[in-house]
Amino acid sequence: MSVTTAPHLNFRGDAREALEFYQKVSGGDLAVITYGDMGNAEDPDQVVWGQVRGGNGFHVMAYDVPAARPFSRGDDPFFVSLRGDSAEEISALWDKLSDGATVVAPLAASPWAALYGMLKDRFGITWVLDVAA
Template identity: 75%
Template sequence: MTVSTVVHLNFRGEARAALEFYRSVSGGELVAMTYGDMGAVQNPAEAGRVVWGQVRAGNGFHVMAYDVPAGRPWSRGDDPFFVSLRGDSKEEITELWEKLSDGATVVAPLEASQWSPLYGMLTDRFGVTWVLDVAAEYPAA
């Protein structure tokens, strides 16, 4: 079983700029998917914003980021990150989900998504928001 924990940064319209900055800092590879790429545009002005992105470098530097959609409350500094748990199998992510969901509020149910065979988001009973998914490969942006 292999699971990694990654800080998942939240922005409103600045995720790509932040990821590009972190790429310049780390020398890592940037990968990003927009709301338009995944066909989940609820607000046409947000089609080019990042729904999922990451910078990963060979030295271990790794951050993920996305642009919080306008329909979800967000204020810079009030909800700046999620904790992302990425695993290699549906079984290990489902097991972690089941344990973390005790007393939690489900934000997005654990199910297949366009970027992962299994994805879900919940806020645990301590107020920490967790994003769980099965890792999948994507082309660099």
């Protein structure tokens, strides 16, 4: 079992451009899933999830905040992503991080992961936890 952390960068419409830039910077592999790929007709070309991962350890994730959700680049520019191999591992981390936290999305099954959840901890840091697909 293992857990990895990565910065999860938030954009409004330019996540793909940023990820392509970070790919050029790092030489890593690019993966992008759009809202359209997930069956969402609203903003179908926007990035629902993307990442650049290099063999040298470089790793960033990113997405385009949906238009229906408030967003200010200066107020919420990133999340910290915790990805684990097992539901037990992620659930245990969730239970500890949620002490004094505000739950943004409850830890539950999602279309892209066995478990996915988001919370803002008592220090104001937003964490995204999921089980690797």
